[in-house]
Amino acid sequence: RESMPFKVEKIDTWIVDIPTIRPHVLSMIAINKQVMVIVRVHCSDGIVGMGEGTTIGGLSYGDESPEGMKLTIDEYMAPLLIGREATNTASLMALVRQYVVGNHFAKNAVETALLDAEAQRAGVPLSELLGGRLRDRLPVLWTLASGDTGRDIEEAEEMLAQRRHDVFKLKIGKRALADDVAHVAAIKRAMGDRASVRVDVNQAWDEPTARRGAHMLADAGVDLIEQPLPRADREGMRRLTAYSPIAIMADEALRGPSDALDFARNRGADAFSIKPPQAGGLFAGGQLAAIAEAGHIGVYGGTMLEGSVGTIACAHLYATFAKLEWGTELFGPLLQTEEILTEPLAFREFGLDLPIGPGLGVALDMDKVHHFRRDGPSRTVV
Numbered sequence: 521r522e523s524m525p526f527k528v529e530k531i532d533t534w535i536v537d538i539p540t541i542r543p544h545v546l547s548m549i550a551i552n553k554q555v556m557v558i559v560r561v562h563c564s565d566g567i568v569g570m571g572e573g574t575t576i577g578g579l580s581y582g583d584e585s586p587e588g589m590k591l592t593i594d595e596y597m598a599p600l601l602i603g604r605e606a607t608n609t610a611s612l613m614a615l616v617r618q619y620v621v622g623n624h625f626a627k628n629a630v631e632t633a634l635l636d637a638e639a640q641r642a643g644v645p646l647s648e649l650l651g652g653r654l655r656d657r658l659p660v661l662w663t664l665a666s667g668d669t670g671r672d673i674e675e676a677e678e679m680l681a682q683r684r685h686d687v688f689k690l691k692i693g694k695r696a697l698a699d700d701v702a703h704v705a706a707i708k709r710a711m712g713d714r715a716s717v718r719v720d721v722n723q724a725w726d727e728p729t730a731r732r733g734a735h736m737l738a739d740a741g742v743d744l745i746e747q748p749l750p751r752a753d754r755e756g757m758r759r760l761t762a763y764s765p766i767a768i769m770a771d772e773a774l775r776g777p778s779d780a781l782d783f784a785r786n787r788g789a790d791a792f793s794i795k796p797p798q799a800g801g802l803f804a805g806g807q808l809a810a811i812a813e814a815g816h817i818g819v820y821g822g823t824m825l826e827g828s829v830g831t832i833a834c835a836h837l838y839a840t841f842a843k844l845e846w847g848t849e850l851f852g853p854l855l856q857t858e859e860i861l862t863e864p865l866a867f868r869e870f871g872l873d874l875p876i877g878p879g880l881g882v883a884l885d886m887d888k889v890h891h892f893r894r895d896g897p898s899r900t901v902v
């Protein structure tokens with residue numbers, strides 16, 4: 521075909537630190553801020569595509585840090601992309617994969633920015649490039665993780681009253697099983713039938729603890745247990761899934777389509793938390809959903825607690841999924857004290873509305889971005 525004249529001209533990568541509205545306590549770390557790498561791909565036709573690379577608690581969740589993502593993109597990915605035609609994301613990402621092993625979060629951020637640019641150029645929402653929307657809004661749960669039972673119940677009541685969320689995920693695994701179960705049971709008792717309650721153990725249990733935990737949590741009225749065992753313990757996940765009276769979800773164990781295929785073949789989980797950064801990109805995330813559907817495994821739209829750019833990119837993908845049995849947890853922007861978009865995302869009525877504009881359909885407030893940039897003008901000591 522005739523070659524397109526538009527080239528990738530420049531790639532910005534900015535580390536942006538935003539405080540959280542309260543401490544967010546997970547089994548491995550408590551966070552007080554979120555750190556995003558905002559990626560902007562400038563093309564020679566004037567189009568700028570955006571992506572985001574965000575993880576949780578530096579290197580305590582996964583093996584990529586924000587600082588490492590920035591370095592990987594600046595030193596290894598940008599030189600491969602600059603000067604190339606900007607209009608074929610699949611071929612650009614194939615080139616990146618040829619020279620960069622792993623680094624899924626960084627790849628996802630770059631792929632998102634390239635796809636955003638392509639969708640803007642085509643004048644269609646990103647979801648169209650990803651296969652087309654099957655829904656215009658997504659259900660969104662909220663994670664109660666203040667570390668305090670009373671405060672979590674108050675927070676849940678507020679969310680219900682505002683009609684913002686009616687599904688809650690609780691982070692457990694840090695304390696003794698009996699203490700964790702008492703915490704979860706108190707919250708479920710306070711909620712009654714008004715809300716669904718699930719837990720995320722973030723790999724903290726061993727198999728005997730998980731077996732006991734599954735029964736105790738089922739008795740407490742919990743619907744689902746996310747990643748109870750270490751990500752490498754696939755046999756344990758398979759046995760637990762067969763044994764547990766309530767659904768078991770895989771999260772950290774799913775680092776791409778081949779993990780998903782293995783889990784589907786062996787029924788290593790009842791549900792997948794699909795996270796494009798963990799899977800290696802939006803296309804890879806879509807492949808996980810296809811494998812889940814083919815394997816009769818439930819689908820859940822996960823989050824890395826991204827800000828608005830990463831969140832809306834995931835939303836465009838999740839809107840294309842045939843099934844979304846467990847809803848989504850795309851609440852990341854609501855955990856941050858500052859919004860870096862000109863118009864915040866539309867969270868209402870227990871869900872999130874998809875934007876209708878081209879590409880991601882959102883715009884950065886550049887003053888805010890520059891203010892919160894780690895190396896931004898306001899932070900530079902002359």
Ligand code: MUC
Binds near residue numbers: 665722823
């Ligand atoms: C995780 O492990 O699922 C998603 C929601 C939340 O509170 O933490 C994240 C990470």
Ligand code: MG
Binds near residue numbers: 722
């Ligand atoms: Mg999880």
